[in-house]
Amino acid sequence: MPGAFEGETVTRRRFMNIGGQAAGGVAAASFLLPALGFALGPIFKSTPHRWETVGTIDDFLDSNYIPTVITLTPGIGEAGKTTVYVRKRNPAIDTDPPDRDTQFIAISSRCAHLGCPVRWVNAAERFICPCHGGVYDLLGRRVGGPPVRPLDRFYTRVEDGLYVQIGPRYSVNSELERFSPRDPGEPIDGIGQYLYPSRPSAQKL
């Protein structure tokens, strides 16, 4: 072999090249594999849907929201809880098709701009965000400020004919059509639904 001493099957230059490339590959993998694990791990982790009872059917009105608190992430105390505004479905107000199969409306308090907690102001019949002036109407649709879509909602169901339960989160577009949960700041009208696909773990936040 040219450049090799007698009896050698590989030159020292080639041996050093291969050794250097192998060391580089190991170094790169030590950075890339953990990052890939964090990014792709949630896809393979099945999270069972939790349903949480927030009261009985008589605890809620069809004309006003009652704030309730549910646990999104168990085991981390208050940090894992969130406020959900709940009312009975009112056929005179809730004329949109997606919610015809539910008896209760549950609106997320997480602002669709950057995630600050919004508050229902009864006198104004508006959800108002204190951070940048986001304003939403009775159905959670944006009527002012920078939010890019309506407030998220939660699935609801009535258990044993009496108990109101809150289930998984979902997002809605400006027509209040259901979409898998998105993060704050992600519009889902038009092409936005393709530009901002749902993260596997977005529902828990």
Ligand code: FES
């Ligand atoms: S976070 Fe609500 S308006 Fe900015």
